[in-house]
Amino acid sequence: MDGGPAISPIILLFAAIFTSNMVLANFLGMCSFISVSSEYKTASGLGKAVSLVMIVTTVINWLVYRFIVVPLGLDYLRYIIFIVVIAATVQIIEMAMDRYLPDLYMKLGIFLPLITVNCSILGISLFMIIRDYSLVQSLFFGLGSGLGWWLAISALAAIREKIAKNKLPLGLEGPAITFIITGIIALAFIGFSGIFIIQ
């Protein structure tokens, strides 16, 4: 793609957090974003777990794509391969955490199975292939996207906790108001646009 390798990884990191945020600009990972955002603590836990899985799967998918998929000419199978890699990685992270970091496992463990079907995980792997990022770029892109997702869901959950006891018009409570809040957060994030440009 045009000028892909020219972007410095640090710019990519900040761009992924602020200007092209996974949820707020690319609509990825919406399902869990809406449904797991009613409590700040839970949302933040899910955000951390997503960030972790994103970094790991981006790197693994990059290596698998470059050294297995491309040499074997299996490009058309990349969706299946990525899904398998993601599912396997999540499973391994879950087991490793259970064994070595039981405290963290107690906190994040319940969210891990949810993450396999989080579209943003598959999404960044596909973005990375389409935009032709290098390994270092992919690593920072994955990290930035994870942090951006975490930031967005934490912000949403914090606001939802604040308005939880407020009286709303009929039918507006629940998902409807959540979408409108998300829209306002996305609007605020547009203020960052123009600082970094990727894509």
Add this chain to the structure above:
Amino acid sequence: MRDAIKQSFRNNLWKENQVTRQILGICSILAVTNLMANTLVMGLGLMFVISCSSLTISLLRNYIPHRVRMIVQTFIIASYVIVVDIFIQANYPELSRALGPYVGLIITNCIIMGRAEAFAQKNTPFISLLDGLFAGLGYTIVLMVIAFVRELLGFGTLFGRNVNFIGLETWTIMVMPPAAFFIIGVMIWAAASMTMTRDKKAQSAPPALRPSEVKQASATSATAQ
């Protein structure tokens, strides 16, 4: 049989619409809703994938071991998505570039998995196929409404044709992501408040209305089982 089809049609298009009622599958397509043509292509792609995978999963429902069903379902879905992706790439290369990774992301669209889990693995192939088709249709209609508003106000066009005859100022915000969140929020609000108002009316209505409702309720529970 005919009742079941009717029930499935009504549930998927309005009563249990995947987007406005169940808030499922928002991820993969919302990003392309600023142009109606792109939305339509993605919607048709999704309808194809969801009906075919529902049919396949229903046909194989007695052969898939229960414990590994999720991964088998994912494989089936991914195979059909690859078909759609290759078809678009081969026939409409420009469109394929515009849609970017979003075609591939149909795999993680929760609606497909949702219909497979909730319907296809317990029902016969034909009705599963129709159920998938209606679920996809209900989804596409909602997204087309969003795309209609966004393209009309954002670009002054519909399907790429200029309809802004009097030269009104276009709204840049409609092209940008927040607009999609606002529109979908308002649509969910409208759907929820319409149902709630009707429920309230039904509760305070004279008993003459009741029998039909009872019948409807039993029909719903019958199909659910």
